[in-house]
Amino acid sequence: MSSNVIASPRSNSAQSPWYKRNKASHSSFEMFAWLFMRLSGVVLIVLIFGHLFVNLMLGQGIHAIDFGFVAGKWSSPFWQVWDLAMLWLAMLHGTNGVRTIINDYADRNGTRMTLKTILYIAAGVIIVLGTLVIFTFDPCPAGAVTDLPSFCPVP
Amino acid sequence: MSPVETAETAPEPLSKIELPAHLGGGGEIPTFDITLRVRRYDPEFSEESKWEDFTMTMYGTDRVLDALHKVKWEQDGSLSFRRSCAHGVCGSDAMRINGRNRLACKTLLKDLDTTKPITVEALKGLPVEKDLIVDMEPFFQSYREIMPFLINRSHEPSKERLQSAEERARFDDTTKCILCAACTSSCPVFWTDGQYFGPAAIVNAHRFIFDSRDDAGDMRLEILNDKEGVWRCRTTFNCTEACPRGIQVTQAIAEVKQAILARQV
Numbered sequence: 001m002s003s004n005v006i007a008s009p010r011s012n013s014a015q016s017p018w019y020k021r022n023k024a025s026h027s028s029f030e031m032f033a034w035l036f037m038r039l040s041g042v043v044l045i046v047l048i049f050g051h052l053f054v055n056l057m058l059g060q061g062i063h064a065i066d067f068g069f070v071a072g073k074w075s076s077p078f079w080q081v082w083d084l085a086m087l088w089l090a091m092l093h094g095t096n097g098v099r100t101i102i103n104d105y106a107d108r109n110g111t112r113m114t115l116k117t118i119l120y121i122a123a124g125v126i127i128v129l130g131t132l133v134i135f136t137f138d139p140c141p142a143g144a145v146t147d148l149p150s151f152c153p154v155p
Numbered sequence: 156m157s158p159v160e161t162a163e164t165a166p167e168p169l170s171k172i173e174l175p176a177h178l179g180g181g182g183e184i185p186t187f188d189i190t191l192r193v194r195r196y197d198p199e200f201s202e203e204s205k206w207e208d209f210t211m212t213m214y215g216t217d218r219v220l221d222a223l224h225k226v227k228w229e230q231d232g233s234l235s236f237r238r239s240c241a242h243g244v245c246g247s248d249a250m251r252i253n254g255r256n257r258l259a260c261k262t263l264l265k266d267l268d269t270t271k272p273i274t275v276e277a278l279k280g281l282p283v284e285k286d287l288i289v290d291m292e293p294f295f296q297s298y299r300e301i302m303p304f305l306i307n308r309s310h311e312p313s314k315e316r317l318q319s320a321e322e323r324a325r326f327d328d329t330t331k332c333i334l335c336a337a338c339t340s341s342c343p344v345f346w347t348d349g350q351y352f353g354p355a356a357i358v359n360a361h362r363f364i365f366d367s368r369d370d371a372g373d374m375r376l377e378i379l380n381d382k383e384g385v386w387r388c389r390t391t392f393n394c395t396e397a398c399p400r401g402i403q404v405t406q407a408i409a410e411v412k413q414a415i416l417a418r419q420v
Contacts, residue, residue: 030380030381033386104344
């Protein structure tokens with residue numbers, strides 16, 4: 001007779017979600033997320049320090065940075081791929097990091113869902129926008145006179 | 156006529172072996188005054204917990220558990236705490252002493268700062284029932300889920316299942332667990348919602364996963380490859396620091412992570 005079974009104390013109160021364990025997930029998503037953090041972290045060290053070195057140290061260093069410098073870099077497929085990889089890896093790495101922080105610190109499922117929705121929308125917008133900029137960038141915009149890269153036709 | 160002292164009437168010596176002074180024996184045990192600041196909670200009287208101070212004179216050989224006993228036996232009998240063997244084996248008296256999870260029966264008072272009050276409170280992250288007693292059910296729930304028993308599908312042998320010394324050494328560290336919950340209740344990920352399996356469950360899964368006689372390692376790895384499983388570990392080492400048995404808990408969790416990766420990727 002199941003009605004004779006006495007429930008554990010406070011088993012169904014909102015203050016004690018302890019007794020209700022979440023259902024098993026049966027997916028390896030968390031494992032791949034964990035693996036991605038390690039691998040992307042290693043790749044990002046190379047990408048970010050390479051980026052900083054080329055922009056800040058090589059040649060004239062920081063004084064060389066202007067519109068022409070960036071436009072010149074993005075006209076080369078090498079730097080397009082480099083910056084694209086940096087954008088995607090850094091955004092996914094950071095988003096996943098904030099996702100785990102939300103999972104660890106948000107108490108209630110509602111708060112968790114809301115924060116993660118905002119996070120994913122923000123990350124999605126930045127990734128899409130950044131990718132579009134890298135691929136649709138016009139190094140020689142019409143009407144500009146200063147700071148153009150040297151390969152632009154003289155107006 | 157004074158009565159003759161026989162072996163039966165002579166008083167029992169204080170110590171069976173009298174050590175000479177130059178061997179360090181016979182010296183007086185130092186005493187000191189301590190203040191024990193205990194976090195009291197009794198839901199029958201108040202939903203609020205409050206700190207209560209007890210002052211007493213203790214000896215250099217006393218442990219925090221002895222101080223708790225002194226309070227309970229001589230000052231306030233309503234003080235509630237768990238203890239069983241009182242010698243660091245049963246794992247009943249894990250509590251937060253000066254903010255760290257430790258066994259009251261293994262913490263000598265002289266090793267703590269006795270000039271300040273010694274704070275004693277219940278383990279964090281588990282529902283407090285009274286004073287220092289917590290409800291261990293959430294802890295044991297995840298412990299049961301990892302199947303902490305030998306599963307062997309081969310025919311029952313007529314003698315013991317043999318194992319080499321190397322095979323035994325593989326999981327030796329994790330056999331030391333006494334289920335005191337000091338590690339799990341020191342884990343910040345467990346504090347949030349208590350859904351994470353917690354270090355103790357993973358340690359006990361490790362004990363069978365790497366046991367050459369056990370056949371259900373894959374099942375346990377599958378259970379721990381969960382969103383509440385090993386991947387929630389942030390390697391903060393709180394568990395390793397809290398373990399009164401000196402188990403390298405974080406390392407055991409990392410080994411389970413590697414075993415899941417090796418199996419899946």
